[in-house]
Amino acid sequence: MRKESKIKNLHDLRAEITRLKALAREQERYLDDQYLLLQAKIEAPYRFLKSALSWVPGANTAKGLFAKRREGEDWLSRALRIGLPVVLNRLFLRKAGFFKRALVTLLSQQAAGALNKDRLSAFINKVTDLIRPSGKKRRPRHVDYGIPPDSETY
Structure with missing residues (x-):
């Protein structure tokens, strides 16, 4: 067709x-x-x-956790901001009341916000510098390639 x-x-x-x-x-x-x-x-x-x-009170805090990006915040501080309160509440505050858990959650989020990967790596470097044994400082040998003292060039 x-x-x-x-x-x-x-x-x-x-x-x-x-x-x-x-x-x-x-x-x-x-x-x-x-x-x-x-x-x-x-x-x-x-x-x-x-x-x-x-x-709803506290909704902005929950939104802030999953917001795009804050200035000076990297993946480590975002992960700690979410994970640190969960770990603290699960391990250390099992039988604590609501008020204690809320207070610890708020404080741990603030602490996690101040912690970023640069500060953590600087802290780890300082600790490893303290732990790592410092090598004995060797005095460099005096190497003189000039005229030997017993030469007959005078």
Whole structure:
């Protein structure tokens, strides 16, 4: 089954090109409108949840843990900010009350925020310098390649 082309000459070709460009612009406008409608439908529940969470105390702290990036914070401080309170509460504060756990969580997050990989590596280097035995300092031998003292050059 062969489709007959209605293009017979150069003028018909140019007319078909302009018609197809106009059709493409119309379809792009339609898709843009549909995209904006879909985006508005998706954003409505998000805005509702965001406004509802703004009334919950402590929600900003939880959001701050999973936020993009803070200045001066690297992967180690982010991991410690999440993992340190969990480890402390599981291992050391098993039978502690809610207030103690909340206080330890807050303090450990603050401490983890101050700790980053540069500070940790500097601390480890200082400890290893203290532990590692210092080699005996050898005095360099005096090497004199000048005129030997018993030479007959005087």
